[in-house]
Amino acid sequence: MKKFSNRYIILYITVLVAVVALLLSVVSIGLQPRQEQNRNLEKMTQILQASGFKNLDREQVPALFAQVVEEMNVAQESSSELLPLYLVQHPDSTFTYVISLEGNGLWGPIWGYMAIAEDLNTVTGVVFDHKSETPGLGAEITEAGFSSQFSGKMLFDEAGNFTSIKVVKGGVLNSKIDPKHAVDAISGGTITCQSVEEMIQECAGKYVAVFKKLREEERRQAVKDRKTYYKVDN
Amino acid sequence: MIQIRKYLGPLSKNNPVIVQVLGVCSALAVTTQLKSSVVMGISVAVVAAFSNLIISLLRNTIPSRIRIIVQLIIVAALVILVDQFLQAFFYDMSKMLSVFVGLIVTNCIIMGRLEAFALQNKPLPSLLDGLFNGIGYGLVLATVGLFRELLGKGTMWNCQVIPDSFYEMGYLNNVLMTLPPMALILIGVMIWIHRSRNKELIEEE
Numbered sequence: 001m002k003k004f005s006n007r008y009i010i011l012y013i014t015v016l017v018a019v020v021a022l023l024l025s026v027v028s029i030g031l032q033p034r035q036e037q038n039r040n041l042e043k044m045t046q047i048l049q050a051s052g053f054k055n056l057d058r059e060q061v062p063a064l065f066a067q068v069v070e071e072m073n074v075a076q077e078s079s080s081e082l083l084p085l086y087l088v089q090h091p092d093s094t095f096t097y098v099i100s101l102e103g104n105g106l107w108g109p110i111w112g113y114m115a116i117a118e119d120l121n122t123v124t125g126v127v128f129d130h131k132s133e134t135p136g137l138g139a140e141i142t143e144a145g146f147s148s149q150f151s152g153k154m155l156f157d158e159a160g161n162f163t164s165i166k167v168v169k170g171g172v173l174n175s176k177i178d179p180k181h182a183v184d185a186i187s188g189g190t191i192t193c194q195s196v197e198e199m200i201q202e203c204a205g206k207y208v209a210v211f212k213k214l215r216e217e218e219r220r221q222a223v224k225d226r227k228t229y230y231k232v233d234n
Numbered sequence: 235m236i237q238i239r240k241y242l243g244p245l246s247k248n249n250p251v252i253v254q255v256l257g258v259c260s261a262l263a264v265t266t267q268l269k270s271s272v273v274m275g276i277s278v279a280v281v282a283a284f285s286n287l288i289i290s291l292l293r294n295t296i297p298s299r300i301r302i303i304v305q306l307i308i309v310a311a312l313v314i315l316v317d318q319f320l321q322a323f324f325y326d327m328s329k330m331l332s333v334f335v336g337l338i339v340t341n342c343i344i345m346g347r348l349e350a351f352a353l354q355n356k357p358l359p360s361l362l363d364g365l366f367n368g369i370g371y372g373l374v375l376a377t378v379g380l381f382r383e384l385l386g387k388g389t390m391w392n393c394q395v396i397p398d399s400f401y402e403m404g405y406l407n408n409v410l411m412t413l414p415p416m417a418l419i420l421i422g423v424m425i426w427i428h429r430s431r432n433k434e435l436i437e438e439e
Contacts, residue, residue, distance in 0.1 A: 004297035020311045027315060031322040038325035132333050
């Protein structure tokens with residue numbers, strides 16, 4: 001076997017790494033627009049899925065999204081950061097609000113979208129996704145078996161206080177928590193499920209002030225509507 | 235003229251999964267569906283073929299003291315390329331395979347072939363050796379994926395093949411098939427059948 005000098009070895013590995021790095025950068029930059037497009041498409045699909053649209057065709061998603069979803073950025077009370085809020089119009093002319101959720105799971109980021117009914121309290125559907133949770137355990141949060149539990153749960157109690165939705169280890173029925181505000185955790189996926197709970201608590205919590213404002217506006221609007229109604233009636 | 239027959243060993247009698255028992259981890263993880271198994275098989279075949287080719291081209295310039303590092307750089311770069319490509323053109327697949335594409339780097343089949351073959355052989359034979367090892371791996375994955383999807387979900391390549399009338403008569407999908415233990419059992423069954431047909435593979439007591 002040939003003997004190589006130290007200088008050769010250092011030079012060899014430096015050149016190799018530089019060439020490989022250059023190649024990967026070029027490919028990464030070249031493919032970025034397409035990947036970005038894919039991620040965007042997935043986001044649209046998830047927002048639509050959360051609001052209850054089923055059997056979505058990849059090709060039709062952008063058109064449908066543009067047609068039924070109105071994207072808003074709403075101001076928060078405590079920080080200057082704007083929150084995304086999606087208003088989804090349904091074929092039966094009801095609408096849902098969709099909020100975005102972001103958090104950290106066991107191994108990497110988790111995120112999702114939660115659709116909330118017009119009463120700004122009842123959850124109508126959720127979609128969760130993750131980067132690298134354990135397949136078969138934490139990764140099960142993406143499955144309907146877990147996420148469908150959220151439909152019909154309430155974010156606020158009767159007094160209007162924000163309760164969030166708890167993810168209960170060992171099952172809701174075995175705990176003292178009101179089943180209106182809780183779902184069952186996945187066995188074997190405890191940390192991911194806790195992260196889901198924290199994510200909902202934190203992200204939905206940011207919207208509490210926004211929801212309050214929206215409700216007030218709605219009430220004012222309703223009063224106004226009633227006045228005009230009476231006026232017409234008279 | 236290169237004799238292709240010489241390189242066909244990995245497809246059966248020298249199969250990396252069911253004879254050498256390499257790369258079993260990913261074989262258990264991604265075989266819940268035929269489609270993801272095939273995509274994983276192709277990805278590994280591409281990485282194995284091209285890493286073998288590149289290492290073989292460089293074999294006389296690689297200082298043996300840092301050869302593992304050089305191999306790792308080449309394999310990792312190829313895996314990143316495959317991952318980026320899947321993310322751009324087969325997004326759903328890349329989500330389904332998730333971490334397992336990245337973990338091709340640690341697949342023993344690839345490093346094994348680099349060490350055992352590419353460092354001593356010319357580029358074309360190395361390319362073929364890598365390719366057929368990858369295909370041998372992919373074949374096992376596809377077979378396991380086929381049975382797991384058929385019995386676990388009643389579908390094949392995401393199309394329903396078990397008619398609704400069967401379900402009405404009380405047929406149930408075997409959900410155990412979609413879980414990793416069944417993949418291990420299926421690979422065990424494959425090794426059993428394979429050895430009973432190739433007696434020379436059975437070790438002497």
